Amino acid sequence: MIAPAESRIAVLGLGIIGSRAVGRLRDAGWQVSCWNRTPKGLPGVAETPEAAVTGADIISIYLKDAAAVRQTVGRIESLLEPGQIILNHATLDLETTLWLDKICLTRACRFLDVPFTGSKEAAAAGKLLYYIGGDTSLVDELGDYLAVTSKGQLYCGAIGAATVVKLATNLVSACTVQALAEALAIAASHGIPTDCMVAAVAQGAGASVLTGMKLPTMVEGNFETHFSLSNMLKDSRYMLILAAAAGLETPAITAVSQRMEDLNAAGLGELDYSAVVKPYLFPT
Numbered sequence: 001m002i003a004p005a006e007s008r009i010a011v012l013g014l015g016i017i018g019s020r021a022v023g024r025l026r027d028a029g030w031q032v033s034c035w036n037r038t039p040k041g042l043p044g045v046a047e048t049p050e051a052a053v054t055g056a057d058i059i060s061i062y063l064k065d066a067a068a069v070r071q072t073v074g075r076i077e078s079l080l081e082p083g084q085i086i087l088n089h090a091t092l093d094l095e096t097t098l099w100l101d102k103i104c105l106t107r108a109c110r111f112l113d114v115p116f117t118g119s120k121e122a123a124a125a126g127k128l129l130y131y132i133g134g135d136t137s138l139v140d141e142l143g144d145y146l147a148v149t150s151k152g153q154l155y156c157g158a159i160g161a162a163t164v165v166k167l168a169t170n171l172v173s174a175c176t177v178q179a180l181a182e183a184l185a186i187a188a189s190h191g192i193p194t195d196c197m198v199a200a201v202a203q204g205a206g207a208s209v210l211t212g213m214k215l216p217t218m219v220e221g222n223f224e225t226h227f228s229l230s231n232m233l234k235d236s237r238y239m240l241i242l243a244a245a246a247g248l249e250t251p252a253i254t255a256v257s258q259r260m261e262d263l264n265a266a267g268l269g270e271l272d273y274s275a276v277v278k279p280y281l282f283p284t
Contacts, residue, residue: 002058002145004029009145010056012049012072013090014040016225017116018062020123021089021149028148037068049076058085058145065234066096073103082108085138089130091115091170091231093238094245097133097163110138113159115166116150119226127151133162167242170235171253177214178256178276184218185280194219194281214274221282223271230269233260 007030011022014036022042025032034045035052046052053059053076063069069090080086086109088100097113104111113133122128128150132139139146139155146153156162180201187197198219201211217223236257243250259276268275 002141004031007031007057007145008033008055010034010053010059011062012052012059013037013062013064013068014042014045015062015064016120016227017089017118017123017128018060020120021060021062023124024126024148030145030148037063037072050079053079056084058087058142060087061090063090064231065090066092066238069096069100073100077103077107080104080107080109084109085142086111087114087142088112089114089116091166091235091238092163093241094160094163095241097160101159110135111159112138112142113162114146115162117166117169118150121226122151123149129154131156131162131165133157133159164242167235167239170232171239171250173210174232174236174256174260174273175252176208176210177218177274178259180211180215180218181274181277181280184215184277188281217272218274218277219281221278223268223275223278225270225272227273228270229260229273229275230264232273233257233264233269236260 009025009030009032011018011032011034014022014034019040019042022032022034033052033056035049036045049072061069063072069088069092086100086104088097101111111134114130116128116130118128126149130146130150130153132153132155136155139153156165184194184197188194198215201207201215236253239253240250240257263276263279268278
């Protein structure tokens with residue numbers, strides 16, 4: 001097992017999740033350097049990714065998307081050393097995940113594909129759930145490290161498997177929230193109170209952790225960002241690439257992706273993705 005006193009950590013990406021991961025790791029006694037593409041004024045932030053990763057035993061990546069990951073890893077690639085451990089927590093397209101694995105093999109680094117489920121509160125409480133793809137012995141070695149930021153890990157298979165699982169589960173979330181938005185709109189247009197709809201969903205067969213979390217804030221018009229619409233849109237594009245590669249027709253996520261594309265263009269991208277209900281219930 002890797003222990004705090006023996007290891008230096010670098011965290012790249014200080015958004016909603018990465019910044020909270022840094023806080024938990026530091027509170028747990030880990031030596032953490034960190035970096036973000038846009039300065040956030042947080043303490044102990046390196047000026048460059050090169051400075052952040054130099055001498056690190058573990059590099060955890062929480063960047064926004066494939067473009068950011070490719071650009072940043074391109075900068076640090078020549079500094080990667082044999083035996084360093086690279087963990088990618090960003091939700092990426094499968095091609096980029098496999099590209100990361102190839103770079104790590106070339107540099108004799110060890111790599112795990114480790115996207116997560118959970119948002120702001122889960123990250124702050126150390127209750128993310130990591131999906132993991134890669135070498136099981138490395139997963140075991142990192143048990144104490146991963147436990148600082150997560151409530152558990154779900155092993156999915158080889159490198160790339162966790163990326164596919166993460167995208168597939170986000171498909172469910174995106175389509176579910178769009179369905180909630182449409183259900184609320186139809187019910188409201190026929191005079192049904194929103195509290196009746198919240199109760200009906202909560203007590204019906206369609207109830208889930210997601211509906212319990214999102215539906216009350218949707219009817220309140222509270223779109224505080226836990227996972228942004230622009231991020232879910234990005235992931236939906238990756239989902240469509242996976243579907244196309246498999247020769248599958250996916251009309252639900254195709255339609256939801258286009259809807260999010262339109263709302264992102266209308267300026268809603270940095271709101272929570274539950275803002276798909278906004279044009280229905282809270283038009284400007």
